[in-house]
Amino acid sequence: MKKLILLSTFLLSIIHGYSIIRTLNNQSGFSANFTDLPSAIAGSSNGDTLYIQPSSIDYGNATLSKRLFIIGGGHNPDYSPYNSSMTNLIFANGATGSVIKGLKIAYISASSSVIVNDVLISGCYIESSLPFNLSSGITLNNWVFEGNVISSIAAQIELAYSGANWIFRNNFLQAFSTSVFFTSISDGTLFDHNILYQYGANFNTLAASTNGSGVIFRNNIMLTNGSSVSSTLINGAGSSTFQNNLTWGISSSFPDLGVSNITDVNPNFADVSGGYLFNYVSDYNLLSSSQGIDAATDGTDIGLYGGIFNFSQRGFDAGTPRVEDFTLTTPSAPAGGTITIHLKAHGSGQ
Secondary structure: HHHHHHHHEEEEEEEHHHHHHEEOOOOOOOOOOOOOOHHHHHOOOOEEEEEEEEEEEOOEEEOOOOEEEEEOOOOOOOOOOOOOOOEEEOOOOOOOOOOOOOEEEEEEEEOOEEEEOOEEEOOEEEEEEEOEOOOOEEEEEOOOOOOOEEEEEEEEEEOOOOOOOEEEEEOOOEEOOOOOOEEOOOOOOOOHHHHHHHHOOOOOOEEOOOOOOOOEEEEEEEEEEEOEEEEOHHHHHHOEEEEEEEEOOOOOOOOOOOOOOOOOOOOOOOOOOOOOOOOOOOEEEOOOOOOOEEEEEOOOEEEEEOOOOOOOOOOOOEEEEEEEEEEOOOOOOOOOHHHHHHHEOOOOOO
């Protein structure tokens, strides 16, 4: 296990080149720099990288008040039954420019008067009854969410007018809501190459209350299983632009979003035998017969696997080398003997 930790740290140091890389593991018997997340953050400096190792124990709550690069092992790693999981990631002043990758998080929060800009959240699984627990009076500008699964298990996804110019690209977003998908979208928010799945009895509004200005939905696949879909679905998104989205009412008819959109057509995913709610069995690539093939504004496929980001269904970062399997075939040997190790790894971009 120590060899695996050292190798992972070495690979991360090559690809990221940040000031100092520290490790965190909260299980007994494991070698790491820290055993709890608040102490790891307190013991790091701006620009450092914190590698959160997969664990059977949740890492709990932590307040981020520094510019850190926090990297987990993905939310469903092939080489481990565990996740790098935590409950509440709280953003505080000082966290501007932070990067969060490969974690399983119950919810993200920020308190009133906090100003945190230019944050990247990538390859994470964010799921709870309120995945964004954001107070009024906060400023969170230029946040980018890419390659995440974001799931609201009890209601709509509340964005709380939290700032401006957010980007959601290549995410699977789902809301267990009776009628509404989003509330309080910030000015200039872009939704590009996502899957948006509303799971509820009916579907009345894509975005409730008054949207911010300049909101764009493009190249998304929008699904609902509701038996009733309102013909005035986009009333709450009156200031929004809809470009090259593919919509489908699985049990009903989806209203027309405009001439450039593909209206109420089965996207023809490669395999949804596991159902349309996000799961690790389904394959959300499009079959060659899908109308979404090469139909995006950039000439790529509509949905998760088009655009500029390489979506990973398990939260792996394609830009970071990773160990996928580490087997010690001969766990012990006499002095001068040979120990055999089988190592499977992926390089950057794989």
